[in-house]
Amino acid sequence: MHGHFPNNICISPARFLSGKNLLFTAINLLFCYNFLHAQGSAVPLGSDAYQIIDRLEIKTGIPVPFVTGMKPYLRGDVVRYAMQLDTAAVAISSMDRKDLYWLFKDNNEWLAQGDFAKSLLTDQKTEKSQSQLSFESNKYIERKPVFRYLFKSPANAFELNSRYFHLRINPTLNFRLGKDSYDEQWQFTNLRGLQLRGGVDDKVFFYADIEETQSRFAPYVTERIERDHAIQGAHLYKPYNSRVIKNLKDGYDYAIANGYLGFNLSRHIGMQFGHGTNFLGDGYRSLLLSNNSANYLYWKINTQVGKFSYQNIFTQFSSANQESDTLRRKYMATHLLNYKLFPGLDIALFESVMIQPRSGDQFDFNYLNPVIFYRTVEYISGSNDNALLGMQLKYNFLKRFSLYGQLLLDEFNVKYLLSLGNTPQGWWANKYALQGGLKYIDVLGVDHLDTRLEFNYIRPYTYSHYESTSYSNARQPLAHPLGANCSEVSWQIRYEPLARWRIDARALYIRTGEDSTFQRPYGQNVLSPYYRFPNEFGNTVGQGIPTKIYIAGIDISYQFMHNMFAELQYFYRYKNSALDSRDEKSSYIGAGIRINIANRRMDW
Secondary structure (H helix, E strand, C coil): CCCCCCCCCCCHHHHHHHHHHHHHHHHHCCCCCCCCCCCEEEECCCHHHHHHHHHHHHHHHHCCCCCCCCCCHHHHHHHHHHHHHHHHCCCHHHHHHHHHHHHHHHHHHHHHCCCCHHHHHHHHCCCCCCCHHHHHHHHHHCHHHHCEEECCCCCCCCCECCCCCCEEEEEEEEEEEEEECCCCCEEEEEEEEEEEEEEECCCCEEEEEEEEEEEEECCCHHHHHHCCCCCCCCCEEEEEECCCCCCCCCCCEEEEEEEEEECCCCCCCCEEEEECCEEEECCCCCCEEECCCCCCEEEEEEEEEECCEEEEEEEEEEECCCCCCCEEEEEEEEEEEEEECCCCCCEEEEEEEECCCCCHEEHHHHHHHCCHHHHHHHHHHHCCCCEEEEEEEEEECCCCCCEEEEEEEEEECCCHHHCCCCCCCCCCEEEEEEEEEEEEEEHHHHEEEEEEEEEEEEECCCCCCCCCCCCCECCCCCCCCCCCCCEEEEEEEEECCCCCCEEEEEEEEEEEEEECCCCCCCCCCCCCCCHCCCCCCCCCCCEEEEEEEEEEEEEEEEEEEEEEEEEEEEEEEEEEEECHHHHHEEEEEEEEECCCCCCCCCCC
């Protein structure tokens, strides 16, 4: 089977005009054994597809032909891998087979008529013939429609298929209502929206979604909104006064819209341009780049040649002055170079620069070079931009376990870091973050009982810089939702006792230190300028106002139709602060309906 990679991409002409870059490309070609076939629209972050892909790669030992640490995945890539597993000589359970069929249904445009569909079926080197595979795929493409035009297939409300064009349109809904025993009023979410995706000639792809939401959050979330003037994942918002719930307090009304175009430029290179979010890593959290913030304008380039995958992301963010409502543009240039050392082991190097706007809020075009080290560019241009370096790895072993981790270096001095000689400890600018995690599938041989244990450690002042160059977007952190100055242990359990039923449980313990005021930061709030630190030395995780947070949650869901869930939820959070006035408790129970959208949690 030919390989491919997970994100739409393209490359600038400048890359091919550089002698160094030509050499880089030539070296990679020496290692080439894969080719890019599929691109397509991306699988939305939070989709069940990510859990399914994780499970099947670990359990079968057959590596995915893309990089799981570069999210979101592309639908064509997911189907190709699912087809490979469906026809491979590996033993999987009936529940695993059900998961494969879920992937086929959710991405059925890649099984319909078209050049890619034909190549997909003929690429499989198995005993199954093309006619058999075509017959089997029909059940994911067609069924008796509702009202003649709706739900012609199990996963899509409306779709069109031809050899050169496909279109999918689906509604989104997330309605939930619940009561917190420590809150006088009801908490709710009322989200309605629409998604559409399509493609032309298996070369040009498009995606768009829009969501309109009214919510009333838990008091600890409302407190965060008031502090940062931002709702997690959203840009503009306004107070919401319900006609149904009388005397409603702290309600919010906000909208989220995403959209992008993707292009296949060659068998190894593609491009994506538009608004959305990205996620780097294999963990519950990402310390490099997460989808915690609001969406943003980006240009993404992915190149895959052989065992190498190389991703560039150029973005435009919103930089906000915490002490006013002034919004300015700022920019970021990021790349991640991943190498599959051997099946099951991925190692990646990360580099990112938050770029201070030049005169007139203009982007510094030096950073468009997709290969050169950005720190070098900083020295060349004489800028004060915020540079971060890092790495991540993933290792699957014994067809049961996956070990993963991340390291981020924001700023450090080796002498102070290692306390060489008589140097004092805890220098404020030793800024770094660590992550380690372990996934264990089919625990004790129980099919579809999976667990994950993860540890995150973030030094004070990590990600912070000047107000215009902090590692944030629209007043929201780009990595961990708490920002910095914290350590966290999280444990998740996921169990599917029956085909349509699922139980998700989680427990988190977080130790952090809160700031007394914005003017006197102890390193948690990434929006606070780092030069206001009160102590040059003696800085430790948890400094400031010592705080411990305990979180437990369980979701029980029933999938009554494809990607449509009825859910029952329980959530408990206890914040124990050194200042009694900052103690908080939540004990929430609620229920809801969720259609074609991820379950968004605020676990912090």
